[in-house]
Amino acid sequence: MARIGVFVCHCGENISATVDCENVSERAAKLPGVVYSTDYKYMCSDPGQSKIKEAIIEHKLTGVVVSACSPRMHEPTFRKACAEAGLNPYLCEMANIREQCSWVHEKSETTTNKAFDLVRMLVEKVKNNHPLESIKVPVNKTAVVVGGGVAGIQTSLDIANAGHKVILVEREPSIGGHMSQLSETFPTLDCSQCILTPRMVEVAQHPNITLYTYSELEHTDGFIGNFNVRIRRKARSINEKLCTGCGLCCTKCPAKKIESEFEQGLAYRTAIYVPFPQAVPNKPVIDRVNCRYFQTGKCKVCQKLCPTGAVDFEQKDEIIEVKAGAIVLATGFEVKNTDFFPEYGFGKYKDVINGLQFERLASASGPTQGEIRRPSDGKIPEKIVFVACAGSRDVAKGIPYCSKICCMYTAKHAMLYKHKVHEGTPYVFYMDIRAAGKNYDEFTRRAIEEDGAKYIRGRVANIYEKNGKLIVKGADTLMNGRPVEIDADMVVLATAAVSCEGSESLAQKLHVSYDSYKFFAEAHPKLKPVETNTAGIYLAGACQAPKDIPESVAAASGAAAKVICLFAGSELTREPIVAKVNRMPPPIFSTCMGCGMCKEVCPYQAIDKEEIKNRNGETIKTIAKINPGLCQGCGICVSFCKSKSIDLEGYSNKQVYEEVLALLNS
């Protein structure tokens, strides 16, 4: 026989202002199966919890209904209290009479009646609860980090320094990401490579980090603590063990006119190449699409030159299977570099470049050794126009969001230009100056006030070439929309920051949700910014939204902290709210027919088929089997099951029917 206790909370005045709590408690006492009922001002307080504990012992309660706020707030509190009094925590339920009643209704008898109805439903439910035990899952203490930009580097180092193994997977031949391409960083103007390369080297030398460059994540399955990850190491055509990184092979490669990705097309590279001098690993790679040997079958000059015989044209892609407890995505972003602004002439005029290209021009290691020379004829530009928001915050272009980094890097560009070309004039067209950040506004003011960048608030209508100049036409909206025309020598477009190519398919592979711009989605925009909706997969850096370096690094350390927390114990405790296929004695075994519909609809790949065999090993029946480690308790399989063979623990069909019936039988 059920012995249920009901505890009605006033929540100060939050509930009692509109609900007559005493009345609810008195009526609840008369419900069949209820042996004890009381109300109290703050049920979540220590004395409140003590009331529950004492009642459990004194009245030998078999179930508890706390009628208070949302279970999202205090369910753990009350379940813990029950457990302390010796009652299985899953025999405690909450009736939400605050969010779902007192807060949304006026004070009236009807409101009180509704609160009572909610209590009545939960009393009927809890009668059908049975004790559940939380699920323990072992944790594999290795993390896979995808992406070797500054975010991926930071996450890897943090996790590795905490003593855990890290596998860092980078798609490009070297780690470093966009940060390695930057000249100087805002707001301090310190050299980007100088602060990044020590970290890159640290990654390469760290005993806990295994680095796979020129590699891609191909497949994952499994679940938090127990992922199986398949990595494809693309054939580098170089035996990394033999290669000493001397660079001799690159000197005589006949394919020399290949646009360098690292230099953003502003310089050429050879077919066998090291992307940049500080690359980690400092081992070349053969770009098979442009390699003469791979295209014509003749050449092999690099192989002849290599003193250690490291060049290997026969090398094949290698598949590596690893087991990991956590995955961190740090795949970063791209800047748009197409002609999606045909009126700005990007791609048509050589001297209209994007922000990343300007970074290369300003970089000491760049194609001009840091001198600001325009790409078309190498002249030092006397006037440069910088266009902020070239595509960002533009609904018509399909990118309504702010790319966040452009205001700052545009100010930096204007400054760098002025520092290098004293007689030059930088113009900046902007919509708003968004410089929120430590020392950020001071930085943009410095660009304007000390370095004399001419800021014009307005948008650029079009850019065209005339007599060797780029005519930039725009409007000055602070001068009543007066048309402005500037005959510039070079134009730098702060094109929108967009998600990386391939991010959508990666998200689908990992079952991570993403937004309409294909940036990965965090589990909660405020309280779970580095988690994803898939347990055990975390986000770091600009793969989630445009972020600058400090923010990316902060997010990366945040993600690392989450992974370290996960790895702190040897096993994971999970809520036992999972789906279960019913089992019964032979000859039925289960009402499941093995139709497999549940397997199809499960968003977490938690369902597999199980064969029931007789003593001779012959299959008698095939039924569905749910992996409790993977199941997230969403209940989709329950609703799809035609034979009603699946139930959700804690929310069984029986429990829900009883709740509904209680409401109908009032």
Next chain:
Amino acid sequence: MKKKLGFYPGCSLEGTSREYSESVISLAKRFDIELEAVPDWNCCGASSAHNLNKILSLALPARILAQAEKAGIKEILVPCAACSNRLITTQHELFEEPELKKEVEETTGMSLSAPIRILNVIQFIQEYIVPELPNKKVNAFDKKVACYYGCLLVRPHDILQFDRLEDPQSMDEIMKTSGAEPIDWPFKTECCGAGLSLSRSDLIGKLSGKIVNEATERGAEAIIVACPMCHANLDMRRPVINKYMGKKLNIPVLYITQVIGMVCGLSPKDTGIKRHLVKVNIN
């Protein structure tokens, strides 16, 4: 088989740009297309109505559409850029918003049952002329031309989904099929001054002047247009332009239909080429 299309000329094609009308009609005829004017058509409201009164600006085109529907027209050619813009916008708005449609129908006293297909002149040429052009072509227009689209031709972009908004290409492509060499120039959609032609004709010298001058400087031998307003400003206002620019700019301004007509061997009378104020020395 003879193709039949509805036709809405609008005021310009009956007045200052008769040659546009003439060339459109003769070109259609040359391609076996019969143009049937909307019976008892009225003003589309053009540039003034939508600045004054929302309902009026919708009611005027709505009546035209209703008249067309009554005449059994399913597809209609609207050569004037302003007219086609007004008709397309109105039809879109009315069929998107039933409440508004009801109000406008009450105003006009005429109802609209289904949207009809409204073609601007470029869409018409792309669809009905270009595929047949190789068969009808008798000579090539081997000139360097500057295609000038003006502001309205490829708009409203979100409804039309036709061509690139700021750097359109459709006219250039059509001119290539006529044997012309379109120049790459930045003023394809630059403002010509439009309706200010009447109230501030001095401004036309500056605005249209830049366009005519740029086309000349970039080596064009003709400017190609598809809008009566553009034509009026670039052609009729040439004296104002020349005065403002302080030079004598002789580049002729031709309607795209006139050029294709010439390529297909239509006579100067059919294309109305003699009606321009800036003399056309191209045969």
